[in-house]
Amino acid sequence: MIPLKTRKKTNQKMAIDEERSEVFIRAHSRGFPAYLEELEKEAKEQDVPVIRKGTQELLRFLLCMKNPVRILEIGTAVGFSSLLMAEYTKENCSITTVENYAPRIEEAKKNFEKYDKNKKIKLLEGDAGEILSKLEGKYDFIFLDGPKGQYEAYLDDILRIMDYKALLVTDNIFKEGDVLESRYALERRDRTIHSRMREFLLRLRDEESLESVILSNGDGATLSVKKWIKNEES
Helix, strand or coil, X not given: CCCHHHHHHHHHHHHHHHHHHHHHHHHCCCCCCHHHHHHHHHHHHXXXXXXXXXXXXXXXXXXXXXXXXEEEEECCCCCHHHHHHHHCCCCCCEEEEEECCHHHHHHHHHHXXXXXXXXXXXXXXXXXXXXXXXXXXXXXXXXXXXXXXXXXXXXXXXXXXXXXXXXXXXXXXXXCCHHHCCHHHCXXXXXXXXXXXXXXXXXXXXXXXXXXXXXXXXXXXEEEEECCCCCCCC
């Protein structure tokens, strides 16, 4: 078992390395529109989580490569990532985003009204698991950034609505470094999320309809593409 003091030092080093990485990425990035930079700054001042700079760069790249038409996002917060995706997709793209926390819903609505110029974004309010079970049709790009302990519970419905060659991007899979540790090195209250995230990653690995890769940028991410299965109905 890793002593708690040692684990704290490891997490502190990871935080320092991440800060250095973010500074480096910013220095070599073309940047984002001013309103997104301002939204990010405001969110951080209010301790509202927004996707890290490395994930922002990754999303922009993937969106430009994939050119999705129908996007689903789980975890809206104040709408930063929804607006980023709207910024780097074509006018015919629609973005459905799901959030359950009332104060953030109201803030997201204000931001969408102000910045969603082409009215691409539709906000669904409520529990993501319940909403996912009722969604119909196929999505070609899914960004999963909701409650970390529920990722595995969402996966069956996500697979159901993923189109052939659809891309699933999952954020924060390392959970501030905790998932990289032995569960016995964690405080008891953190062990459930640790176990559930490990189960989710194993399911991604073993799911025959997906090809997945783990990325170490930011707080960790996975990319999963839906494969054609010979006996699967089209």
